Amino acid sequence: MSASKRQAVRWTAGPPLVVGLVVLWLLLWRSVSPLTVVTGVVTALVVVRVFELPPVPHVGRFRPLAAVALVLWFLGQVVVASIQVAGQAFAAVAPDRRPRPGVVAAQLRTRDDLVLTLTGIVTSLIPGTVIVEVDRAESVLYLHVLRGGTPERLAAARAAVLDAERRVVLAIGSPGEQAVVR
Numbered sequence: 001m002s003a004s005k006r007q008a009v010r011w012t013a014g015p016p017l018v019v020g021l022v023v024l025w026l027l028l029w030r031s032v033s034p035l036t037v038v039t040g041v042v043t044a045l046v047v048v049r050v051f052e053l054p055p056v057p058h059v060g061r062f063r064p065l066a067a068v069a070l071v072l073w074f075l076g077q078v079v080v081a082s083i084q085v086a087g088q089a090f091a092a093v094a095p096d097r098r099p100r101p102g103v104v105a106a107q108l109r110t111r112d113d114l115v116l117t118l119t120g121i122v123t124s125l126i127p128g129t130v131i132v133e134v135d136r137a138e139s140v141l142y143l144h145v146l147r148g149g150t151p152e153r154l155a156a157a158r159a160a161v162l163d164a165e166r167r168v169v170l171a172i173g174s175p176g177e178q179a180v181v182r
Contacts, residue, residue: 017053018044059174060112066171073167074122077160081127085146100149103132106161108139110169110177116141118172119165129157 018041025040026032088099108116113136120141124131133142145157166181173181 018048021047060114060169060172060177061174062172063170066167070122070167070171074126077126081129085127088146099146102145102148102154102157104143104145104148104154104157106141106143106158108141108165109162109180110165110173111139112173112177115165115168115173115177118168119161122164122168123161126160129160 021044022037022040025043026036029036029040091098108119110116116134116136116139120131120134123129123141123143128146130144131141132144134140135142141161143157143161145154148154148157162181169177169181
């Protein structure tokens with residue numbers, strides 16, 4: 001890619017980032033005075049120019065209804081998992097009832113970096129699971145599962161990750177990725 005085209009891509013991809021940085025600046029200063037807005041714009045432009053972010057190639061498109069379904073599913077999973085983790089905390093007083101954790105590898109079906117990242121975020125925000133390793137080249141998420149002491153529970157955790165991936169792909173994936181996860 002030529003330098004002029006790379007420059008054009010940087011500035012055409014930058015306005016949403018600049019606006020977001022200015023909003024963040026205003027929130028940090030808790031002020032919307034003209035001076036704060038001007039310094040926010042200047043700071044955002046300097047940040048965008050000095051700290052160039054690598055492009056994230058993504059060919060999918062945003063689907064609002066699937067995104068709402070993803071958020072509602074996620075909130076339901078958080079509530080259910082929170083209740084389960086709280087129950088385990090109370091049950092862990094007895095030595096024979098302590099949870100047996102495990103580590104599971106979940107091979108994702110897509111190779112998109114954005115899908116991998118969002119699936120990891122969604123999965124790790126659900127109580128009882130933590131991402132311990134990500135193999136970007138192979139699209140594998142390694143998770144520590146609080147309730148993973150049996151092969152059946154590890155398989156259920158792996159299936160939950162693949163379900164999260166499917167929902168993320170339905171919300172932002174390309175038609176090809178959607179065909180893979182269905």
